[in-house]
Amino acid sequence: MAGREAEFVVIGSGVAGALVANTLASAGRSVLILEAGPRIPRWQTVERFRNQADKMDWMAPYPSSPWAPHPQYGAFANDYVQFKGPDRFESQYIRAVGGTTWHWAACCWRYLPNDFKIRSLYGVGRDWPIDYEDLEPWYQRAEQELGVWGPSDQDLGSPRSGPYPMEPLPLSYSEQRTSARMNRHNPAWRVVTEPAARNSRPFDGRPICCGNNNCMPICPTGAMYNGIVHVDKAEASGAELIHSAVVNKLISQGDRIVGAEYKDPAGVSHRVSGKQFILAANGIETPKLMLLSRSRHNPTGVGNSSDMVGRNLMDHPGTGVRFYADEPLWAGRGPQEMTSLVGYRDGAFRADYAGKKINQSNISPVERVARQLIRGEAPLTAPELTEQLRERAARFTEFSSFHEILPQPQNRIRPSTSEKDASGIPKPEITYAIDDYVKKSAAHTRQLYAEIARVMGGTEVEFSDRFAPNNHITGTTIMGDRAEDSVVDRDCRTFDHPNLFVAGSSVMPTVGTVNVTLTIAALALRLADTLLREA
Amino acid sequence: MNMKWRFLALFATLALLLAAGFALTQEVWDEAAAVEVNTELNRPELIEKGRYLALLGDCKACHTAPGGSPYAGGRAMQIPRLGTLYTSNITPDINTGIGAWQLEEFERALRHGIGRDGRNLYPAMPYDAYARVTAEDMRALYAYFLFGVAPVHEAPPDNKIRRALSARWPLAVWNFLFVPDEIFEPDPQQSAAWNRGAYLVQGLAHCGECHTPRGIAFQLKAYDETQKGFLGGGPVLDGWQAYNITPDRDNGIGLWSEEQLTRYLKSGHVNQLAQAGGPMAEAIENSFSQMHDNDIAAIVTYLRSVPPVGGRQKVPRQRRGTPATDVVIKRGNLIRRDAEPHNLEATSDGARLYLGLCASCHGVDGTGSKDGYYPSLVHNSTVGAEREHNLRQAILEGIHRKTGSEIKMMPGFARELDEQQLRRLLDYLRKQFATAAED
Numbered sequence: 001m002a003g004r005e006a007e008f009v010v011i012g013s014g015v016a017g018a019l020v021a022n023t024l025a026s027a028g029r030s031v032l033i034l035e036a037g038p039r040i041p042r043w044q045t046v047e048r049f050r051n052q053a054d055k056m057d058w059m060a061p062y063p064s065s066p067w068a069p070h071p072q073y074g075a076f077a078n079d080y081v082q083f084k085g086p087d088r089f090e091s092q093y094i095r096a097v098g099g100t101t102w103h104w105a106a107c108c109w110r111y112l113p114n115d116f117k118i119r120s121l122y123g124v125g126r127d128w129p130i131d132y133e134d135l136e137p138w139y140q141r142a143e144q145e146l147g148v149w150g151p152s153d154q155d156l157g158s159p160r161s162g163p164y165p166m167e168p169l170p171l172s173y174s175e176q177r178t179s180a181r182m183n184r185h186n187p188a189w190r191v192v193t194e195p196a197a198r199n200s201r202p203f204d205g206r207p208i209c210c211g212n213n214n215c216m217p218i219c220p221t222g223a224m225y226n227g228i229v230h231v232d233k234a235e236a237s238g239a240e241l242i243h244s245a246v247v248n249k250l251i252s253q254g255d256r257i258v259g260a261e262y263k264d265p266a267g268v269s270h271r272v273s274g275k276q277f278i279l280a281a282n283g284i285e286t287p288k289l290m291l292l293s294r295s296r297h298n299p300t301g302v303g304n305s306s307d308m309v310g311r312n313l314m315d316h317p318g319t320g321v322r323f324y325a326d327e328p329l330w331a332g333r334g335p336q337e338m339t340s341l342v343g344y345r346d347g348a349f350r351a352d353y354a355g356k357k358i359n360q361s362n363i364s365p366v367e368r369v370a371r372q373l374i375r376g377e378a379p380l381t382a383p384e385l386t387e388q389l390r391e392r393a394a395r396f397t398e399f400s401s402f403h404e405i406l407p408q409p410q411n412r413i414r415p416s417t418s419e420k421d422a423s424g425i426p427k428p429e430i431t432y433a434i435d436d437y438v439k440k441s442a443a444h445t446r447q448l449y450a451e452i453a454r455v456m457g458g459t460e461v462e463f464s465d466r467f468a469p470n471n472h473i474t475g476t477t478i479m480g481d482r483a484e485d486s487v488v489d490r491d492c493r494t495f496d497h498p499n500l501f502v503a504g505s506s507v508m509p510t511v512g513t514v515n516v517t518l519t520i521a522a523l524a525l526r527l528a529d530t531l532l533r534e535a
Numbered sequence: 536m537n538m539k540w541r542f543l544a545l546f547a548t549l550a551l552l553l554a555a556g557f558a559l560t561q562e563v564w565d566e567a568a569a570v571e572v573n574t575e576l577n578r579p580e581l582i583e584k585g586r587y588l589a590l591l592g593d594c595k596a597c598h599t600a601p602g603g604s605p606y607a608g609g610r611a612m613q614i615p616r617l618g619t620l621y622t623s624n625i626t627p628d629i630n631t632g633i634g635a636w637q638l639e640e641f642e643r644a645l646r647h648g649i650g651r652d653g654r655n656l657y658p659a660m661p662y663d664a665y666a667r668v669t670a671e672d673m674r675a676l677y678a679y680f681l682f683g684v685a686p687v688h689e690a691p692p693d694n695k696i697r698r699a700l701s702a703r704w705p706l707a708v709w710n711f712l713f714v715p716d717e718i719f720e721p722d723p724q725q726s727a728a729w730n731r732g733a734y735l736v737q738g739l740a741h742c743g744e745c746h747t748p749r750g751i752a753f754q755l756k757a758y759d760e761t762q763k764g765f766l767g768g769g770p771v772l773d774g775w776q777a778y779n780i781t782p783d784r785d786n787g788i789g790l791w792s793e794e795q796l797t798r799y800l801k802s803g804h805v806n807q808l809a810q811a812g813g814p815m816a817e818a819i820e821n822s823f824s825q826m827h828d829n830d831i832a833a834i835v836t837y838l839r840s841v842p843p844v845g846g847r848q849k850v851p852r853q854r855r856g857t858p859a860t861d862v863v864i865k866r867g868n869l870i871r872r873d874a875e876p877h878n879l880e881a882t883s884d885g886a887r888l889y890l891g892l893c894a895s896c897h898g899v900d901g902t903g904s905k906d907g908y909y910p911s912l913v914h915n916s917t918v919g920a921e922r923e924h925n926l927r928q929a930i931l932e933g934i935h936r937k938t939g940s941e942i943k944m945m946p947g948f949a950r951e952l953d954e955q956q957l958r959r960l961l962d963y964l965r966k967q968f969a970t971a972a973e974d
Contacts (some may be wrong), residue, residue, distance in 0.1 A: 202944040
C-alpha cells in the first residue's frame with residue numbers, strides 16, 4: 001500500500017485533467033496523474049478502425065479494458081451502465097490515457113452569454129455562479145491551447161477578446177451548397193461555419209487536416225486536437241502519469257482529502273497522497289468515485305453534504321433527419337462536420353422549450369448507402385450497383401440536433417448496489433427521463449427538418465425521432481453559489497473539502513446548446529490558474 | 536550586536552558604492568569603445584550588401600537560439616566528445632555582443648577563428664570556409680553587423696566543455712595543420728558564373744562543412760574542387776548526414792537536372808525526388824530560398840563542375856524502392872496486440888507500423904499524394920539513401936520548412952515509437968523503399 005506522493009493529484013487524463021496537469025507541471029509543480037484506462041497508441045486505434053468491417057461502430061476501435069470498463073453498446077455491448085427510469089442514457093466515454101477526445105468531431109463552441117443565466121432570463125434551469133465575461137479570457141486561452149479554427153467574418157454570438165488562432169479550411173462542397181440554399185431561404189436560420197480544434201495550418205507540431213473524414217472514431221494524423229496532446233506536454237514538463245490505475249476511494253481526514261486508493265489491473269490496491277486533489281474523470285466516473293468514498297465523516301460520500309453529487313445529469317438529446325437532395329452534394333470531402341444552424345440557440349422560447357443547435361453531417365455516406373442497396377429487395381447487377389451507389393451517395397444528406405435538457409435532481413448516476421465490474425467496483429446506475437421541455441422543442445425541430453428537406457428538394461425524407469445520446473455528460477457535480485444545492489463553488493472547489501476540486505463537464509450547471517469541450521477546457525484552465533495562485 | 540549592525544551597514548554602503556562605480560566606469564568604457572569602431576563603414580549601401588552576405592553565410596542559423604532574438608546567440612551545439620557549445624551574441628551590443636569590435640578583430644575571427652580576446656574559437660564556427668571571403672565582402676559584413684543589426688543585451692550561457700578538453704591551444708595547432716587561409720582567387724579559365732558559384736560554395740555558403748568528408752582529427756579532407764573528395768558526403772552530425780552532392784550519377788546528384796537542383800535549393804522540395812529536412816531545411820529556409828536567382832544559378836553551375844566522387848552505390852538513391860502491397864494481407868487481420876491479448880510483449884511488425892503511422896499521408900503503397908505535398912517514399916532520395924540516418928531523424932523529429940509563405944511539415948514520432956518499433960519500421964521502410972527494384 002506504500003505509495004507515491006505529489007503536491008497535486010489529478011484523477012483522469014482527458015482534456016480537463018491533462019490541461020490542469022500541464023498548466024501545473026509547466027509552472028514547476030509536482031503533479032501525479034492517475035488514469036484508469038491504458039495507454040492507447042494512435043496507430044493501433046487507426047489500424048483497428050481500418051480493419052473493422054462495420055465502419056459505423058465508432059466505439060469498436062476502443063476496446064473496453066476489463067479493469068476499467070467503459071460503456072459499449074451494439075455488437076460489443078458490455079452491460080457496464082445499469083439503467084433505471086424511462087429513458088436510457090447511452091452516452092459514451094473512453095477510459096484511456098487522453099480520454100474521450102480521442103473520438104470527437106473537435107467542435108469548439110463557446111456558450112452564449114445568455115446560456116449562463118437561463119433561470120433569470122427565462123425562469124428555467126439554473127444560473128451559473130459566473131458570467132460569460134468571467135470565463136471569456138479562458139475561452140480565448142483554451143482556443144489557443146487546443147488550436148481552434150473559426151470564422152473571422154461571422155458573428156457566432158459569443159463576444160471575443162481576440163481572433164481565432166486559425167482560419168477554417170474551405171467548407172466542403174456539400175456544406176457550401178447546403179448552407180447557401182438554407183441561408184437564402186431563411187436568413188434567421190443562420191447556418192454558420194463551426195469552430196473546430198483542427199489544423200488548417202501546421203500548428204503546435206501537428207499537421208494540416210488532410211480530410212480522411214474519420215475524425216470519429218480517430219484522426220489518423222493528429223491534425224485534430226486530442227487530449228493526448230496535453231498529456232504528452234504535461235509529462236514532458238515533469239508530471240508523472242500512472243495508467244491503468246482505477247481510483248476507487250478518496251481518503252479524507254477532517255475536511256481535507258489526504259489520499260486516493262487505486263487498483264491496478266491485477267486487483268492490487270495502492271495508495272497515493274497529495275496536498276490538492278483534482279477530479280477529472282468525466283460526468284459519470286467522477287460522481288461515482290465521490291459517492292463510493294464513504295467514511296464516518298462523509299457517510300454519503302465526499303463532497304456530498306448537499307446530496308447533489310450524481311444528480312442533475314444532462315446531455316444533448318438529439319433527433320435527426322435524412323433525405324436525398326435534388327442535387328449531387330458529395331458529402332464526405334474534408335472533416336466530418338463543418339457547419340451548424342444556430343438560429344435557435346437562444347430566444348424567448350427558451351422559457352417554454354429547449355434551445356438547440358442543428359448540425360449538418362459531412363460524413364461520407366458511401367457505406368450507409370451501399371448497405372441499403374445491397375440489403376434492398378431488387379437484385380442488382382454490379383454496374384447497376386455502382387451507378388446507384390454514385391447517384392445516391394452524392395445526394396444523401398443528414399442533419400442532427402442537440403436539445404438542451406434542464407438540470408433536474410431526479411436524473412442521476414449512482415454506484416449500483418448490486419452490479420460490480422471485474423475489479424469489484426460498483427458499476428454506474430443511471431436514472432434518466434427526458435421531459436416535455438425537450439420533447440416540445442424536438443417537435444419544433446421536426447418541422448424545421450421538414451422545411452430543410454423541402455428547401456433542399458429532399459426525397460425519401462426519414463426522421464429519427466428516438467432521442468440519441470450525444471456524449472456531453474454534464475451536471476453531476478454541479479457548480480453553484482450555495483453549498484445547500486451545489487457540489488462545487490465558482491472556483492470548481494467542493495464546498496465540503498477545501499483541497500478537493502473538480503475539472504470537467506460535471507461542474508456545468510446547464511448543458512447549453514453546443515458541444516461542451518471548449519467550456520470544459522476553459523474551466524480547467526481557469527481552475528489551474530486558481531490552484532497556482534493559491535499554491 | 537551593535538558592532539555587527541555597524542559592520543553590515545558599512546558593507547552595504549561599500550557594495551552600493553562599488554555597484555555605482557562599476558556602472559559608471561562601464562558607461563565610460565562603452566562610450567570610448569563606441570568611438571573606436573570603424574564608423575566610416577556605416578553606409579547604407581554597404582550595410583545592405585552585408586545583409587545579403589550574412590544571408591548567404593546563414594549566420595542567423597547558428598547565432599540565434601530557438602525562439603530567441605536574431606543574432607543574439609545562445610543556440611546549443613552538441614559537439615561529440617567535447618561537450619556543449621553555445622553560440623555567441625553577434626549583435627552590436629557593446630557588452631555581450633560585438634559592438635566594440637574593430638574591423639581587424641572581426642576579420643580575424645571570421646578568417647582565422649581567433650576571438651577578440653586572442654583565444655581560439657572552436658571550429659564549429661566555419662572560419663576555414665569564411666577565410667575565402669574577400670576583404671571587400673568582409674567590410675560589408677562588418678558594416679551590417681555593427682550598424683545594420685539591432686543590439687541585443689543578452690549573454691549566451693557558458694559552454695559546457697569537459698575539463699580535460701577545455702584548453703584552447705591545441706586548436707591553434709589544429710588550425711596550423713589543417714586550415715588553409717587563402718582568400719578566394721577567381722580562375723580566369725572559367726566563366727564568371729562558375730567563379731561566383733565556387734566563391735559561394737567554398738566560402739560563405741560553407742557547403743563543405745557538412746558535405747565534405749572529414750579526417751581522423753575531424754579536419755575537412757578537401758576545401759575546393761582540386762582536392763580529393765570535395766563535397767563527396769559528410770559524417771553524421773547531430774544525427775543527420777549530408778549527402779554526396781558531386782555529379783556522380785549513382786552516388787551523387789549527377790542525374791538531377793539543373794532545373795531540379797535549382798528548385799530544390801529554392802524550395803527544399805522536388806516532387807518524386809527530394810525533400811530537405813533537418814539542417815538542410817534550415818539552410819534552405821534561412822539562406823538558399825532568399826538568394827538571388829543568379830547566385831543560385833552560379834552555385835548550380837559550380838556544383839555540376841566539381842569532380843564526381845564515386846562510391847558503392849550502383850543505383851542512385853532516388854531510383855530505389857517499389858510500391859508496397861502489404862495492406863492486402865494486413866487489412867482485416869487483427870493487430871498483433873489484439874490477436875494475442877495475453878502476450879504483453881506482442882508488438883506489430885514493420886508493415887503494420889507503416890500502415891498505422893505513415894500510410895494516412897504517404898499512402899498504403901507509399902507513393903504519396905499526386906501533387907507531392909505528401910512525398911512519395913518510392914524513388915525518394917532520403918528514404919533510398921545508402922544509410923538510414925536522415926530517414927531516422929525525419930521520423931523522430933519530423934520536418935519543418937518554411938519558404939516564403941509556404942510551410943511544409945511532417946510531425947515527429949519520437950513519442951509514438953519505442954526503440955524496437957523504430958527499428959522494425961526502419962527495417963521495413965528500407966527493405967520496401969530503399970532496395971533497388973529487380974531489373
